[in-house]
Amino acid sequence: MFENIGFTELLLIFVVALVIFGPQKLPSLGRSLGSALREFRKAARDITEEISRAASLDEPPAPPRASPSRSPTEAPPAAAAAPAAGTPAAAPAGGGEESPPGSERKETEAPRETV
Numbered sequence: 001m002f003e004n005i006g007f008t009e010l011l012l013i014f015v016v017a018l019v020i021f022g023p024q025k026l027p028s029l030g031r032s033l034g035s036a037l038r039e040f041r042k043a044a045r046d047i048t049e050e051i052s053r054a055a056s057l058d059e060p061p062a063p064p065r066a067s068p069s070r071s072p073t074e075a076p077p078a079a080a081a082a083p084a085a086g087t088p089a090a091a092p093a094g095g096g097e098e099s100p101p102g103s104e105r106k107e108t109e110a111p112r113e114t115v
Helices: 007-021 026-058
Strands: none
Touching: 007 026
16 A cells, blocks of 8 residues: 655655654654554454355355265176176186186187297
8 A cells, every 4th residue: 555655755744743743742643553553453354254254154064975875776887797708708717716807818829839
């Protein structure tokens, strides 16, 4: 607000205040002006805090996240319903554990001979 006031303008305001109020009353006037300014700033800060507090109460709380549960009407996952082409439909012989992709030998491959 007072960014454009220079030293000469402040000096002129001080001299006018000194002439109007006199040297005896000027210090008490400065103190009362300072305390009034402090109270004004405190009241403004309290009002902004009250407004922000009221605004946070007006916001609806976030709905709780529902835990993922399967309903009986859901269709089974596509991977379990139909096996992909090129994979055996029977369960693996290793006790129910599946082997990683690419670890099975294809029947069309000939066994490698070491020489």
